[in-house]
Amino acid sequence: MTTVPDVSLNNGVRIPQLGFGVWQVDAGDAAGVVRTAIETGYRSIDTAAAYGNEEAVGEGIAASGVDRDELFVTSKLWNSDQGYDSTLRAFDATMERLRLERLDLYLIHWPLPMYDRYVSTWKALERLYVEGRVRAIGVSNFHIPHLRRLMDEGGIVPTVNQIELHPRLTQAELRAFHAEHSIATEAWSPLGNGKLLDDPGITKLAESYGATPAQVILSWHLKLGNIVIPKSVTPERIRSNFEAVNLELASGDIDTISALNQNQRFGSDPDTMDVT
Numbered sequence: 001m002t003t004v005p006d007v008s009l010n011n012g013v014r015i016p017q018l019g020f021g022v023w024q025v026d027a028g029d030a031a032g033v034v035r036t037a038i039e040t041g042y043r044s045i046d047t048a049a050a051y052g053n054e055e056a057v058g059e060g061i062a063a064s065g066v067d068r069d070e071l072f073v074t075s076k077l078w079n080s081d082q083g084y085d086s087t088l089r090a091f092d093a094t095m096e097r098l099r100l101e102r103l104d105l106y107l108i109h110w111p112l113p114m115y116d117r118y119v120s121t122w123k124a125l126e127r128l129y130v131e132g133r134v135r136a137i138g139v140s141n142f143h144i145p146h147l148r149r150l151m152d153e154g155g156i157v158p159t160v161n162q163i164e165l166h167p168r169l170t171q172a173e174l175r176a177f178h179a180e181h182s183i184a185t186e187a188w189s190p191l192g193n194g195k196l197l198d199d200p201g202i203t204k205l206a207e208s209y210g211a212t213p214a215q216v217i218l219s220w221h222l223k224l225g226n227i228v229i230p231k232s233v234t235p236e237r238i239r240s241n242f243e244a245v246n247l248e249l250a251s252g253d254i255d256t257i258s259a260l261n262q263n264q265r266f267g268s269d270p271d272t273m274d275v276t
């Protein structure tokens with residue numbers, strides 16, 4: 001049996017270290033894909049208002065037949081909804097689409113420092129947390145100065161920062177800051193949005209372990225303590241990625257993968273990302 005380890009967040013809430021991401025899963029497919037993931041054993045699902053599939057994710061969850069208490073559901077506040085009142089309204093809409101009473105984790109999707117609304121947005125998340133509508137609150141794509149501001153001006157330290165993180169972008173400085181402040185590191189595009197699976201450094205290791213390249217990368221993340229949320233719409237990949245928790249890499253191989261870092265982003269830079 002495959003058991004996924006939990007990570008304890010700074011408020012005591014536990015999140016599975018391996019979850020399932022649904023960006024770029026069409027709304028028409030997402031219910032079935034989520035159901036397959038849950039049947040495979042995933043208990044954590046990562047969606048966002050911006051992915052346009054919250055309704056289908058809710059459907060997949062309901063159809064899985066797994067108790068709500070056994071699942072960990074994350075969604076994110078989209079950029080155009082930043083601000084105190086608009087955040088509260090956007091949260092209600094997300095919950096209606098997901099058809100859930102309570103969310104497990106709600107994240108600010110991007111800081112948008114040029115609009116300077118992330119502190120008031122955070123205060124709305126704090127209210128949702130205090131009211132018990134969400135079990136944990138956090139952020140995504142925040143850099144150290146953005147986190148510092150929340151810690152200075154807000155009342156609650158974020159539980160999680162979900163950031164782009166993979167072997168080409170290892171984020172050593174931000175991960176060290178997280179560790180110092182008890183903020184969990186969650187890796188988005190953990191496989192580099194699939195673009196790292198034919199990297200010779202990875203495929204060579206995969207051959208030596210008799211594992212897939214994705215399993216090698218996911219095992220590297222897990223060993224470093226990152227929470228990971230790989231996405232796939234392919235049933236066989238959904239299953240084999242889940243089995244990554246059973247792959248143990250030698251510490252020298254962990255270092256070899258970390259040395260692939262080139263500070264290369266496949267996604268946007270949080271300092272300049274301003275899409276609303």
Ligand SMILES: NC(=O)C1=CN([C@@H]2O[C@H](COP(=O)(O)OP(=O)(O)OC[C@H]3O[C@@H](n4cnc5c(N)ncnc54)[C@H](OP(=O)(O)O)[C@@H]3O)[C@@H](O)[C@H]2O)C=CC1
Pocket residue numbers: 020021022023024046047109140141162163187188189190191192193194195197212214215229230231232233234237238240241267
């Ligand atoms: N907070 C944020 O700003 C962001 C958050 N995210 C979150 O992170 C999640 C994961 O990131 P994402 O960008 O989707 O990329 P991933 O790094 O998870 O890679 C997904 C891609 O890899 C392919 N793939 C997955 N497993 C395998 C495998 N075993 N063998 C071969 N190919 C494979 C998938 O193909 P296929 O589906 O065709 O099988 C897909 O093309 C997202 O779904 C989302 O939840 C992502 C981006 C930004």
Ligand SMILES: O=C1CO[C@H](CO)[C@@H](O)[C@@H]1O
Pocket residue numbers: 023048050051267
């Ligand atoms: O999570 C993500 C994927 O989709 C969004 C909108 O398309 C991105 O901006 C974001 O990083």
